[in-house]
Amino acid sequence: MDPWCDSGWRYVAEVLAPADLPMLAAHALVAGHDSPALRELAGLPRRSDESEIRALYVAAMDELGLPLPDGVTAGRRLLVSLAWALVRGERSAVDVGGGLGWTVEADTEEESRFLSTAAEYSEWMGPERLPSWARELEAAARALCAVSEYGGGHTGCGAVTRAGT
Incomplete structure (x- = not known):
C-alpha cells in the first residue's frame, strides 16, 4: 500500500x-x-x-494525476477500511461501531448490512448484548471484505507518479 x-x-x-x-x-x-x-x-x-x-x-x-473521489465513494471506502481493520484485528468492534461519525451511504447489500450493524452500537449497550453484536459486526465485515471492489481496503497508485510524466 x-x-x-x-x-x-x-x-x-x-x-x-x-x-x-x-x-x-x-x-x-x-x-x-x-x-x-x-x-x-x-x-x-x-x-x-x-x-x-x-x-x-x-x-x-x-x-500527480490522482483525482479525489466524491463523498459517496469516500464513504464507501471508509466502510470497507473499517471492515478490513476489524477482520484483521487492527480495530475492535467497539472502535468500528464508534468510528462512523461521518455520513456514509451504502451501495450494496453487504455495505448496508455492515453499516446497519455498526450503527446499532451504543456506549450504553449492555454487557449481555455486546458479544453477540460484535460477532454480528464481524460476520458483516467478513461478508463485505469478501465482495468489496476495494481489495484490502487500499487503492494503490500502480506505478510511482511524477508530475509531467
Missing part, C-alpha cells in the same frame, strides 16, 4: 487530519512521488494554516 495514493478517500472522508498532510507529503517524496505542490506541502510545519495545507494537498493530488 502506498499511503499517498490511499490518502484521497481518507481526506474526503475527513479521517485524515490536515496537520498530518505535510508529513505524508514528505513520505510521498521519499517514496518517489514528485510535484511542485507536493514539495511545498512537505516543507510546511504541521501547525500551518489549514486552508493552505488543504489547497496544496489538492494541488499535489491534481499534479
Whole structure:
C-alpha cells in the first residue's frame, strides 16, 4: 500500500487530519512521488494554516494525476477500511461501531448490512448484548471484505507518479 495514493478517500472522508498532510507529503517524496505542490506541502510545519495545507494537498493530488473521489465513494471506502481493520484485528468492534461519525451511504447489500450493524452500537449497550453484536459486526465485515471492489481496503497508485510524466 502506498499511503499517498490511499490518502484521497481518507481526506474526503475527513479521517485524515490536515496537520498530518505535510508529513505524508514528505513520505510521498521519499517514496518517489514528485510535484511542485507536493514539495511545498512537505516543507510546511504541521501547525500551518489549514486552508493552505488543504489547497496544496489538492494541488499535489491534481499534479500527480490522482483525482479525489466524491463523498459517496469516500464513504464507501471508509466502510470497507473499517471492515478490513476489524477482520484483521487492527480495530475492535467497539472502535468500528464508534468510528462512523461521518455520513456514509451504502451501495450494496453487504455495505448496508455492515453499516446497519455498526450503527446499532451504543456506549450504553449492555454487557449481555455486546458479544453477540460484535460477532454480528464481524460476520458483516467478513461478508463485505469478501465482495468489496476495494481489495484490502487500499487503492494503490500502480506505478510511482511524477508530475509531467
